[in-house]
Amino acid sequence: MTFRDKVLKGKFVITAEVAPPRGTEWESVVEPLKPLKGKVDAFNVTDCQRSMVRMAPLPMAKLLKDSGYDPVLQLTCRDRNRIALQSELLGAYALGVENVCLMTGDFTTLGDQPDAKPVFDLDSVQLIELASRLNSGKLLNGKELKGKVDLFIGAVYNPFAGPEPLQVWKLEKKIKVGARFIQTQPIYDVKLAKEVSSLIYSLGAVPIIGLLPIKSLKMANFMKKLNPTSVPDSLVKGLETAEDPASYGWEFVLDVARACLEFSGGIHFMLVGKVRELADFIDYLKNHRDYSVKF
Amino acid sequence: MVTVKLKPLGEILESLSGFERVFIVGCQLGSARCRNGGLREAYRVAGYLELKGFKIVGVKSPGGTCVLDRLDHSARSLLNEIREAADVVLSLACGAGTQLIAENLPIPVKTGVTTLFIGAEREGRYFEEYCIACGDCVISNTGGICPVARCPKSLVNGPCGGAIAGKCEVDPNLPCIWFKIAQRMEQIGELKKLRKSVPPKDYSLSVYPRKLVLEE
Structure with a gap:
């Protein structure tokens, strides 16, 4: 069953993030994913994340697909105007890349080429609406398209961002104009993951909770700096006292993952380093008598 | 000015x-x-x-x-x-x-x-960019505060996910303008207006060089 089918049928999905290479050596990105084949439902291909140049996400998504993985093409508004975004999405569908996750994108000056011209012709809501428009057989200007487009559209949500209620309203707008699944920023708190899941369900989309394994205290502090309320004190304390912080951080995230099976539509692993461990964890979930029914 | x-x-x-x-x-x-x-x-x-x-x-x-x-x-x-x-x-x-x-x-x-830039002055020494002359003014819908000029991404449908603790992700010294807009809209009883989707902007209106010709 494809990622799309699973989401639509209410099955629990597991996605993971893949960053295209800074260069052309795509094999070195795809090769390590082997243990996850048939286990992770789809791989999000990032779009020059943190505004640093990498291989374009569409060719990388196509290469992944040809290698037997279901990709989710991430597309941002940072580098492309509405003309480029429409043509990119048409190209994606023609290449068999059907899943897309659409977002505004990080700002240019945060990356390693801060002198670049930022675009932001559209915002995330307008980009999602544009993709829905393509699905209805029309361009943004109303002109008819030749051939069918049937993109499976997703979006993102950061529960730690403000102000209220504008973030929730923006999420609502995204879902109203066509987002079917929502991938969140990393969440380490089960209670919050549950609240976010029910919010997204109530607005009419499927929640996929973001999980980012913390490897060290240093990384936790870095995350805290970016997003002060996102890393709970209990996690920081545990990392401080753990003999092996990396495995503590990993287990912490797996606990959240197990909890998500009870109330969410899926989980999204960002920054997958422990490929073998993740494969084992997915096997464990799928064979567990309490969880197997969810898949 | x-x-x-x-x-x-x-x-x-x-x-x-x-x-x-x-x-x-x-x-x-x-x-x-x-x-x-x-x-x-x-x-x-x-x-x-x-x-x-x-x-x-x-x-x-x-x-x-x-x-x-x-x-x-x-x-x-x-x-x-x-x-x-x-x-x-x-x-x-x-x-x-x-x-x-x-x-x-x-x-x-x-x-x-x-x-x-086109800016406003406070205390005789603080000058801040308030307008980018986009040619399609939206501030009547945003509490008189411009998200096109004062959000680096010119977002019109609400804040991005980088708006943490009232700050802009682009520059931590910069408050996210959407917090100000929300506050202002609440104050004037128009907050709910922000729930409505805003369509893409017409950037043909800011293609330079622009002209203004007064009728005789």
Whole structure:
């Protein structure tokens, strides 16, 4: 069953993030994913994340697909105007890349080429609406398209961002104009993951909770700096006292993952380093008598 | 107002190298207001250039260097005055004023400033960009606060996911303008209006160079 089918049928999905290479050596990105084949439902291909140049996400998504993985093409508004975004999405569908996750994108000056011209012709809501428009057989200007487009559209949500209620309203707008699944920023708190899941369900989309394994205290502090309320004190304390912080951080995230099976539509692993461990964890979930029914 | 920033004196000096008789023109609108190109700054630059051996043949700052009538009035033409006395102009007016001088004089015109933005002034020393002249003003719908100019991503459908603890992801010293907009809309009882999706902006309205022609 494809990622799309699973989401639509209410099955629990597991996605993971893949960053295209800074260069052309795509094999070195795809090769390590082997243990996850048939286990992770789809791989999000990032779009020059943190505004640093990498291989374009569409060719990388196509290469992944040809290698037997279901990709989710991430597309941002940072580098492309509405003309480029429409043509990119048409190209994606023609290449068999059907899943897309659409977002505004990080700002240019945060990356390693801060002198670049930022675009932001559209915002995330307008980009999602544009993709829905393509699905209805029309361009943004109303002109008819030749051939069918049937993109499976997703979006993102950061529960730690403000102000209220504008973030929730923006999420609502995204879902109203066509987002079917929502991938969140990393969440380490089960209670919050549950609240976010029910919010997204109530607005009419499927929640996929973001999980980012913390490897060290240093990384936790870095995350805290970016997003002060996102890393709970209990996690920081545990990392401080753990003999092996990396495995503590990993287990912490797996606990959240197990909890998500009870109330969410899926989980999204960002920054997958422990490929073998993740494969084992997915096997464990799928064979567990309490969880197997969810898949 | 249009704000400008005086260039480093060394850079100004370099741009004038090879010339002798310099006429300095400031502007009493934006340039003077932000104290980077008014009469006071023009005299300061003049003093510096004199020390460096230039002959300063005039220092003037009309109230609106970007208005041709002010530069070239039939009774008293600043342009004629310059033409007769100088072999180069140093303008401290904004880009518009400086270009207007240049296209109406046969001699070289150098700029001593960089034009920054359309901004508002507080306490006589804080200048902030409030408007990018997008040609399609939306502020009636956002509590009189412009997200197009004051959000680096020009987001019109609400804040991005980088708006953490009231701060902008682009610069932690910059408050996220959507917090201000939300507060203001709440205050005036219009918060719910922000729940409505805003369609893509018509950027054909900001394709430059733009024109405004008044009816006779």
